[in-house]
Amino acid sequence: MTDEIRVRIAPSPSGNLHIGTARTALFNYLFAKKEGGKFILRIEDTDAERTKQEYIDNIFDSLKALGLNWDEGPDVGGEYGPYTQSERFDIYPKYAQILLDKGYAYECWCTNEELEQEKEEAVKNHKAYVYSRKCLNITPEQREQYIKEGRKPSIRFKVEHKELIFNDMVKGELKFDTSLIGDFVIMKSNGTPTYNFAVVIDDMLMKISHIIRGEDHISNTPKQILIYEALGAKVPEFGHLGMILAPDRSKLSKRHGATAVSDFVKEGYLTDALINFVALLGWAPSDSVEIKTVDEIAKDFRIKEISSSNSIFEYDKLNWMNGQYIKKMDISKLTDMIIPFLSDYDLSELSREKLEKMVEITREPLTTLKDIQKDVPYFFGEDVPLDEVKELLTTELSKNVLNKFMELAQKWDFTNEQELHDDLQKLRDDFKANFGYKPKETMWAIRAAVTGRTRGADMVGILTILGKDKVLRRIKNAMNLQVGV
């Protein structure tokens, strides 16, 4: 038999792809990449109530956007399909029957009420709840009786009492006393498998060799190992990752803001930055260069070096990282990505060339793509509101500067950036030499008149994008303000 490395991510489509699931997917992907293995996607849609097609689509799209492409999955197929659990319902009873036949499992006819009672008893006695095995040795007569009553049995796995030890890839040796586990249900009375049973059967049949998942699954692991053993199957290697927590140290949930990858995208985060950031939660590069592509990370990835503790999801570093990616991104690509965030403006006012220019000169302070919205209103429309800069514009200084600008700019070429830059430079220098105006004061007057603001993008860039006519008109408007005072 081959000992091919095969890992999987098995999200359940009861919501959009969670950032935590994305991180688990990433670590699986990295492991597969590093070890030359296969990365498999399986959809665990056993819970028909909560499953929605839109969630399935969202999971596919998000994973793809993050660059985590799978080798086998529901859409691309593969040798060990189907890769959607709901299409595998006929498989599980067969294996349950094998367990039944071998004596590793038995029927349980207990009602919910009976089970509830046992549980209450356990808490009262300060003991761990363990199923009583009431139905383990049931008489044929009793069984007949239950059937007559119309009861349907569930199937329980008979847990062998022993010390179970396994070596976790990230946490090291983990020990469990299986006598504390209790015989758990593997097939519900309605004929569908429970999670713990379905995963084992699927992972076994799909020949998954390494299971990397969140540590919320640690307590499932001994149960699953027991099933593998009972079936005489090879037990895979397990690795349990710490969880991602919200800043208040509780589980990351909707009340903390974005949780799904698609939420972050809507907020203006780049998937490249997101996946890079999430990789740094629990893993550190050996060369301390933190900005890296997934492929670069894969080369440097060693699963044993993943931190085994939980980590808190703080936006500060994500924001910084997103900004880094925005600064480095190709302008044309960035422009395409930014356009959806500019729906408040009439983009037809600007040529593609000018739009890209606008993006180029406004990208620097951005942390998210969405931030650009508030930075660009003055690139659109004829006039610009001057309320905020009224005081600044009515000073003696501004009056002088604007007058001079008006006079000189008539002759300037607004399509030549270099020339325009030099012209402005000269203007600043002259005012400094003749009137003692600080360069920034000179520029403030112009900026205020043209944009209605005291801060913003590079002035030369703004002037080129707006063009001479619009600029002069806005300057004139600002000067009218002065006359009125």
Next chain:
RNA sequence: GCCCCCAUCGUCUAGAGGCCUAGGACAACACCCUUUCACGGUGUAGACAGCGAUUCGAAUUCGCUUGGGGGUACCA
């Protein structure tokens, strides 16, 4: 209640007995650069949860305590 996991600056982490007067990144603060905001640059401040034990020597090993997280289902 019971079982399990975790514990280095505010946050993410480096650290696998002496290299640690504990390193880096983000955030904070200061200064520099500058046509503004920003970017960038240079600095400052900031941590081994506590207590015992092992050892010549402990952030690193062991135990306890405390704190945080997870599980405890015929959910996944």
